Amino acid sequence: MEQLQVAFLGPPASFSHQAALEVFGSSVNLIPQTSFADAFAAVQQQQVDYAIIPVENSTNGVVVQTFDLFADRQGLYKDVKVCGEHYLAVHHCLLIRKDISPLARPDYGSIKKLYTHPQAWGQCDKFLSLYFKGVERQDTSSTSKGAEIVAKKQDEHGAAIASRFAAEYHGVEVAEANIEDDHGNKTRFLIIENTQSDHTNRIASFEEVRSGGTAQAPTLKPARKSLFSFTINQDLPGALADALLVFKAEGFNLTSINSRPSQRGPGQYIFFVECQLDQSIQCDDVVSRVLQSLRAFTVTCRELGTWKDTLQLSG
């Protein structure tokens, strides 16, 4: 089989890179992207087979940029769907250049600027409020980008928040490890594919890739999750409640609801519903039935993928 191409948020040694290695191993071609939008575009344009994208963190909540891409307001990603998920344990470190003299802890007074991805600030809030109150913060496109900047900026006493993997890759030092508020901190990643791709269509399912082609037909169907997006007529009393009842009627358990502005006026939203289908429901066409029923209560609706629920397996 041709080597699989997998996009992730770069530069190398980001948490997305770590998640990609855990899911796909090192035999696939892992291709760094500068933004989540580039990763979505690479899937839509079939430059890659899969991309791995963070969607929510157990401490800091949803990754809004990812939901904005799933909102697909311009119709740029019409063939992109979720085919899998992965939970990654996320441990943050404070990284400094190797030539900066050892810091007098807990006083990090010599550090004048901090760099990291916006998601990481909220995951390390307690540590930052304790030691870095008032210190300038600069958002970076990823945690590993922050590590790269700190490694290159010889004229500045800056620090990055990123992983130990990023410290090793970018040649910087770990001044403090495990600075996340919750040591059980986890980020859930979604794996996306292009439903029109001949290459991925030849593979029975993403789960076959994950298991290295050894996936056995399960005796009991695993719990599955589906993601739907929809807009409603918000002037109609009960429109949202009616839409949500469709899931209940088909035996889906709603596991999360999110919304993003539809950008069609104030108070107008795109809703995202993630739901779990019980193992006992064997019916494969239940997803299309939900979509069919949703059409009666929504203005627009879309199924954004169905995949194996791995929450129980994530430890």
Ligand SMILES: O=C(O)C(=O)C[C@]1(C(=O)O)C=C[C@@H](O)C=C1
């Ligand atoms: O910046 C990175 O290293 C990423 O892969 C992105 C990201 C995210 O957006 O959630 C991934 C995991 C962590 O939660 C922090 C950052």
